[in-house]
Amino acid sequence: MKHLKIFSLVLVxxxxxxxxxxxxxxxxxxxxxxEELYNxxxxxxxxxxxxxxxxxxxxxxxxxxxxxxHVQCGDYLVAKLKEFGAVVxxxxxxxxxxxxxxxxxxxxxxxxxxxxxxxxLLFAHWDSRPFADEESDPEKQSxxxxxxxxxxxxxxxxxxxxxxxxxxxxEIGVDIIFFDLEDWGQPSFSSDWxxxxxxxxxxxxxxEQPHIEDxxxxxxxxxxxxxxxxxxxxxxxxxxxxxxxxxxxxxxTAVKLGYSSxxxxxxxxxxxxxxxPVNQHHRAPSANIINLKQDTRTGFAxxxxxxxxxxxxxxxxxxxxxxxxxxxxxxxxxL
Numbered sequence: 001m002k003h004l005k006i007f008s009l010v011l012v013x014x015x016x017x018x019x020x021x022x023x024x025x026x027x028x029x030x031x032x033x034x035e036e037l038y039n040x041x042x043x044x045x046x047x048x049x050x051x052x053x054x055x056x057x058x059x060x061x062x063x064x065x066x067x068x069x070h071v072q073c074g075d076y077l078v079a080k081l082k083e084f085g086a087v088v089x090x091x092x093x094x095x096x097x098x099x100x101x102x103x104x105x106x107x108x109x110x111x112x113x114x115x116x117x118x119x120x121l122l123f124a125h126w127d128s129r130p131f132a133d134e135e136s137d138p139e140k141q142s143x144x145x146x147x148x149x150x151x152x153x154x155x156x157x158x159x160x161x162x163x164x165x166x167x168x169x170x171e172i173g174v175d176i177i178f179f180d181l182e183d184w185g186q187p188s189f190s191s192d193w194x195x196x197x198x199x200x201x202x203x204x205x206x207x208e209q210p211h212i213e214d215x216x217x218x219x220x221x222x223x224x225x226x227x228x229x230x231x232x233x234x235x236x237x238x239x240x241x242x243x244x245x246x247x248x249x250x251x252x253t254a255v256k257l258g259y260s261s262x263x264x265x266x267x268x269x270x271x272x273x274x275x276x277p278v279n280q281h282h283r284a285p286s287a288n289i290i291n292l293k294q295d296t297r298t299g300f301a302x303x304x305x306x307x308x309x310x311x312x313x314x315x316x317x318x319x320x321x322x323x324x325x326x327x328x329x330x331x332x333x334x335l
Contacts, residue, residue, distance in 0.1 A: 038256040042331035043168045045323035046160055047316040053080070054148060054156035054227060058311055062128040062144035063151065065103050065181055070127065074106050077126060077178055080159055085166035086110030086176065089211045095201055098186050098194040107202050108178040109211050112165050116173030120330055121220035121284045122161065124154025125182030125202065125274055133187040134298065134305040141189050146310045149291075149303065151183065153227025153314060157323045164327060172333055175217065179203045179274050203274035207281035219246045220286030221329070222275040226322040228301050229315035231291040233322075234268030238276055243285035250287055253328050259321040268292040269299055289322060 056076065061069040081088050091107035108126070128147035135141050146152075158176050165174060179202035186198050220243075225231075233254075239247050254263035268290075275286040291301055303309045 040257065040324075040328060042324065042327040043164050045164070045320060045327050047320040047323065049163065050156040050160040050319045050323055051314060051316055052156075053159040054152040054314055055311060057126075057152045057155060058146050058148045062130070062146055063126060064128050064130045064144045065105070065184065070106075073126065074108060077108050077155065077159075081108070081110035081162055081176065084110075084159070084162040086112055086162060087114055091206060091209075091211060093205060095181070095205070097184060097201075098196060098198045103181065103184070105202055105205060106180045107206050107211075108180075109206075110162060110176045111173070112169070112175075113171070113173040116171065118335055119173035119175060119217040120333065121175050121177065121217040121278070121286065122158055122223070122326065122330075123177040123179060123203070123220060123274060123278070123286075124158055124223045125151055125180070125200075126155050126178040127151060127180050127183055127202075129183040129305055131187040131189075132305060132307050133189050135307060138189070140307055141187070143307065145305060145307060147183070148310050149225050149227045149301070149313050150305070150309055153225060153319070154223035157223055157226060157319060157326070160323055161327060161330075168331075170331065170333075172218075172330070172335055174330065177206065179206065182274055197272070199272050200274050200277055204277040207277040207283055210283060215283055217284035218333075219243060219249075220275065220278055220284035221246070221250065221326055222273060222278075222286055222288045222290075223322065223326070224273055224288060225291040225301065225304070226289055227315065227319055228291060228303070228313040229318060231262055231301075231315075231318045231321075232293065233263045233289050234266050234292040234294075235264075236268045236273075236288045236290055236292065237270030238273075238279065239287040240267065241270075242275075242279035243287045246285055246287040250289065250325060250329055253332075254321070254325040257321075257324055257328060259325055262318065262321045263325070266294075289326075 063073045089109045181201035
């Protein structure tokens with residue numbers, strides 16, 4: 001019986017070893033699945049390049065319509081889009097604003113693959129707000145802001161995407177639009193309130209009179225305030241109302257790329273922004289990537305519409321998260 005016990009012991013040991021190997025194999029298999037990496041399709045977005053594009057705009061000063069800085073910045077944007085291989089069209093018009101002032105509007109459109117019927121629309125505003133009406137100091141409220149984040153960041157990211165589109169062409173058509181006069185809404189300190197909606201004038205003009213008759217795109221993506229450190233992109237209300245599938249596409253892509261700390265699953269408020277007229281006029285179901293806060297009075301970052309909106313707020317990591325996500329969305333788009 002002694003040798004039977006030894007045999008049983010050996011059998012138990014062998015069985016245990018086999019079980020251990022089997023379990024280790026299972027665990028190894030789980031580990032592989034758990035650590036499986038998403039294979040990025042798009043080229044690498046260069047955050048340093050985007051940062052320099054923002055810096056170049058800000059160096060000109062506030063890009064308020066009617067100023068020399070605005071003219072110079074517009075010329076710069078046109079030149080860069082042409083340098084990056086886009087076919088450039090400008091929309092210019094005179095509009096009368098809430099204070100009776102006649103303002104020259106300048107929308108800048110850069111297109112790739114003009115003959116392609118399937119198109120994607122990427123857009124941002126390039127003007128700076130002429131008022132710092134969120135400043136606590138009344139003397140500063142009437143001063144224009146630099147708009148490094150609010151205006152400059154979206155443009156900088158799109159210029160870098162334009163550069164990538166030249167180097168790594170797509171078969172689908174892409175239109176990049178820099179809208180003017182987004183940020184000249186009536187200031188909060190104004191004593192004589194004028195009835196009307198004075199925001200997003202450039203995008204309204206284009207949506208009503210697009211550069212191509214009956215223009216339609218498969219979908220659109222707006223970038224607004226996409227440059228500051230610790231940005232949080234909530235799912236904005238109008239984006240969900242008009243383009244929930246586009247929101248899902250963007251946010252799921254961001255998660256795959258590892259940017260879930262920026263692109264949060266929570267809903268945000270309804271923001272009057274350039275995507276609204278684009279949606280309302282059915283030019284493209286469009287989603288807004290915009291830095292929204294749940295812990296501030298305004299719902300935006302603390303530097304919003306203040307003199308503090310300068311290059312100190314611009315963070316390359318945020319630019320990378322946004323730029324790479326947008327590029328991955330468009331480079332994985334099926335014709």
